């Protein structure tokens with residue numbers, strides 16, 4: 001909790017001011033019973049109207065001060081807590097942006113979303129409450145008891161006997177609450193995960209008529225969340241009745257002992273009234289305290305989840321010995337005995353991979369599903385680091401380049417064309433900061449999407465729905481390619497990105513790519529695409545099975561020959 005709260009440092013002056021105002025309010029609250037005792041004993045019982053006026057005036061003055069202190073305190077508490085929430089959310093967001101894929105394996109996306117929203121809101125609300133009421137409650141309890149002792153020691157003793165036990169009880173409750181609320185937040189993660197899956201997969205759910213199944217799945221996790229939350233709240237809810245019972249018993253004790261003392265003249269009526277007044281305020285403070293304990297336990301559980309993210313070291317960062325001016329000029333790629341294994345898996349996804357691609361070559365990567373094609377791609381922009389061997393670009397180990405310099409020269413089109421909400425223009429320009437309209441049009445033309453864009457209702461200004469829902473699969477693919485081309489990359493990675501294109505469009509695209517003189521790697525299942533490439537790399541079970549041109553592979557690779565013949569046969573059958 002302390003670690004997260006350290007983000008409050010920039011607001012220390014505002015916090016000090018808020019606390020000062022809160023203490024002013026508190027001081028007024030504490031002297032009020034004393035003033036009332038004076039009005040009763042010195043004014044009403046002594047039949048002295050001037051004393052009633054004097055103490056009454058002081059009481060009103062104090063109340064006005066407390067009123068304004070309360071309003072200004074609220075203003076500062078809101079400013080500090082919301083600014084703190086903003087800062088922590090930004091910090092967590094920045095941290096997550098620096099995560100490698102391996103880091104992401106530790107935190108499911110839905111959990112990261114819960115942490116950045118709900119968890120931070122919990123802490124933010126607790127900070128607000130702290131500055132507004134949290135410290136007031138314990139201070140009011142301590143101050144109330146001290147004032148009670150000033151008024152009458154014997155009566156105050158009766159009142160104070162129970163207080164230490166109540167404090168211990170509340171501390172125990174806080175510890176228990178932290179664990180319970182940790183579980184509640186975990187259940188919330190699961191609810192968010194299911195919600196996310198069902199919302200993103202809504203078309204599939206409808207097509208497979210799986211609505212009932214998904215509703216049941218959601219109901220199950222939603223019920224789990226409800227049950228866990230109920231358990232947590234039930235434990236917290238016992239606090240209030242316990243507190244009220246104990247405090248009411250002690251008030252009864254004060255009244256009973258006080259009435260005996262008033263009769264014998266040991267205590268004045270005003271003193272008994274003042275002590276009962278303090279006891280009532282202390283009881284109120286304890287009730288608030290129980291509420292605070294609940295918020296605090298929850299905030300503590302949430303803080304731990306935030307710290308977990310913030311303290312996870314990003315495991316893919318620039319080495320200290322990187323060449324600050326290093327960049328990619330030609331796009332020559334060399335895999336040298338590369339081995340890669342995903343974290344927490346039993347066997348390598350790529351084993352002893354060695355090959356060289358010359359600048360400007362077009363290379364087709366072929367292989368059965370799961371043979372390691374995407375994995376091989378992900379190593380080039382260092383989305384993962386090789387476990388063994390070396391990957392050179394332009395003769396330099398890519399780990400000796402700054403990650404930013406490396407990625408700046410790579411155009412990456414992932415398997416699933418991912419677009420962002422915004423206009424067509426914004427989606428293409430996303431690939432290059434400050435891209436001009438000429439560059440956007442050029443990239444669109446080369447990606448064979450220009451004519452399609454011209455037919456859209458607002459052409460380049462047409463707004464795309466979430467993830468580009470208003471485009472076809474092939475249109476999305478070509479828009480993603482345009483986004484990669486606008487960077488003028490030296491290395492272009494197309495992960496099955498032409499699968500939805502017809503043969504003519506694909507041939508036009510490959511022709512247009514020639515002018516980029518970039519080394520182009522294309523993962524493809526289509527032999528027609530592979531035939532156009534300068535080189536073909538054939539992967540099987542993470543191993544390089546063969547490499548060469550179409551003609552040479554027909555001679556040397558049995559698997560390639562089989563793929564070629566089976567696809568040629570299919571084409572003949574369809575023709």
Ligand SMILES: Nc1ncnc2c1ncn2[C@@H]1O[C@H](COP(=O)(O)OP(=O)(O)OP(=O)(O)O)[C@@H](O)[C@H]1O
Pocket residue numbers: 342343345349367368369370371372373374375376
């Ligand atoms: N994030 C991951 N964590 C663990 N294992 C993974 C991960 N991604 C892929 N794998 C495994 O690595 C192997 C290679 O996967 P990869 O995605 O590179 O295959 P691929 O040839 O691109 O397949 P496809 O043609 O179906 O896209 C597979 O066995 C896969 O199960």
